[in-house]
Amino acid sequence: MNYNKPELLDALAGQYVLGTLRGLARKRFQRLLLNSNQAREATNMWEQNLNNLASAITPQTPRDDVWVNILQRIEHRPQTSKTVIHTKPSIWRTWSFVATAACIVLAFLVIQPSTNVMQTQQIALVQNQDKQSLWFIDVSEQGLSIKASSQLVAQTNKDYELWMILKGQDAPISLGLLPKQGSKILFKDNRFNASDIALLAVSLEPIGGSPNGSPTEVLYTTELVLL
Amino acid sequence: MDNDDLLPLLCATAQGDKNAFSSLYQQTSGKLFAISLNMLTNRAYAEEALQDAFIKIWHNASEYNASKGTVISWMISIVRYRSLDSLRYHKVRKEQSLGDDEYENESIDVNYDEETKLVNCIEQLEPQQKQAIHLAYYKGLSHSELVDHIETPLGTVKSWIRRGLMQLQRCLTL
Numbered sequence A: 001m002n003y004n005k006p007e008l009l010d011a012l013a014g015q016y017v018l019g020t021l022r023g024l025a026r027k028r029f030q031r032l033l034l035n036s037n038q039a040r041e042a043t044n045m046w047e048q049n050l051n052n053l054a055s056a057i058t059p060q061t062p063r064d065d066v067w068v069n070i071l072q073r074i075e076h077r078p079q080t081s082k083t084v085i086h087t088k089p090s091i092w093r094t095w096s097f098v099a100t101a102a103c104i105v106l107a108f109l110v111i112q113p114s115t116n117v118m119q120t121q122q123i124a125l126v127q128n129q130d131k132q133s134l135w136f137i138d139v140s141e142q143g144l145s146i147k148a149s150s151q152l153v154a155q156t157n158k159d160y161e162l163w164m165i166l167k168g169q170d171a172p173i174s175l176g177l178l179p180k181q182g183s184k185i186l187f188k189d190n191r192f193n194a195s196d197i198a199l200l201a202v203s204l205e206p207i208g209g210s211p212n213g214s215p216t217e218v219l220y221t222t223e224l225v226l227l
Numbered sequence B: 001m002d003n004d005d006l007l008p009l010l011c012a013t014a015q016g017d018k019n020a021f022s023s024l025y026q027q028t029s030g031k032l033f034a035i036s037l038n039m040l041t042n043r044a045y046a047e048e049a050l051q052d053a054f055i056k057i058w059h060n061a062s063e064y065n066a067s068k069g070t071v072i073s074w075m076i077s078i079v080r081y082r083s084l085d086s087l088r089y090h091k092v093r094k095e096q097s098l099g100d101d102e103y104e105n106e107s108i109d110v111n112y113d114e115e116t117k118l119v120n121c122i123e124q125l126e127p128q129q130k131q132a133i134h135l136a137y138y139k140g141l142s143h144s145e146l147v148d149h150i151e152t153p154l155g156t157v158k159s160w161i162r163r164g165l166m167q168l169q170r171c172l173t174l
Helices: A006-018 A023-035 A037-056 A064-076 A101-111 B003-014 B018-040 B043-063 B071-090 B117-123 B127-139 B143-150 B154-173
Strands: A120-127 A133-140 A144-148 A158-166 A173-177 A183-186 A197-206 A217-222
Touching: A006 A023, A006 A037, A006 B127, A006 B154, A023 A037, A037 B071, A037 B117, A037 B127, A064 B018, A064 B043, A120 A197, A120 A217, A133 A197, A217 B043, B003 B018, B003 B043, B003 B071, B018 B043, B018 B071, B018 B127, B043 B071, B117 B127, B117 B154, B127 B143, B127 B154, B143 B154
Parallel strands: none
Antiparallel strands: A120 A133, A133 A144, A144 A183, A158 A173, A158 A197, A197 A217
């Protein structure tokens, strides 16, 4: 499909905002939004126009619990960005509050046993904003061995999904669901090449993982450390 | 909801001001919840979508800028996309009933409270085009759901939507 045609972009953006663009076509357009200024501009234009339709909807009051839950969730996780309002060149930089490599290595060495059956090639540590370690990721030829930390307090009605973001690309690639407790081995995507990976990210998802192939809510990012 | 009122609240939210975020919620949650409830027809799912949308607004407030339209339009988009995801996730209409009978009625009776250019342009569409766009926007119906709902072949429904949007765009740019 030739996305350079403005008429086509406008038509796709209109259907995207309306909601009738579904399935693979919607995913393709979401990927395009990450890379194409024209696609974003067309989408912004349709959002501004079509959302005027909402003026016909009579407000309804949600239960008080909703606000209580929102407060609880934001108090457990401070904002990832508190800068003044402006556009960021890359959405991933917004979420970058990455622990330093030295910190990762130190924490990993403290926690990991000295013997390791799999030949470790890279490691990563996912931490929350309070620097609590949540998952240890151990990359070998065979796959990604993930261990959930005892400090992890996982939401029971959600899943946590691991993503990789390749250098020069904004579209994340799913690596699979993280364990909420214990250990798990994830298949190594054939595009997984440590030197190409800019960041790993963890997102909060409905049970079963992302419904649309993109992260729903990115919680944490970290870097791979080569050994 | 005046943009001049909401913009300072969103700016303060971007700086981590929870009181401003609370005011933003108080001023907009009723509208956003109603939008989600119209689409999901289930209070629990709509409240979940509203909650997720406000978490996203809290985290992404700093990414808003004027090129994304008014603050309320930006927030409406967030809650609608989250509700569309939820619709797909729960595969609501085809595979299970959501059970909130009072919200099951899929008839649509639209009364605009603002005389915007869009409203004028919508009123110029063919009745079928207008109905299809209304059902897609307010109820989140897909092409195939529209086929079932208005008992019209898929090609015709797609054509109504495509032509309706093209005509809207022409009208809006005049």
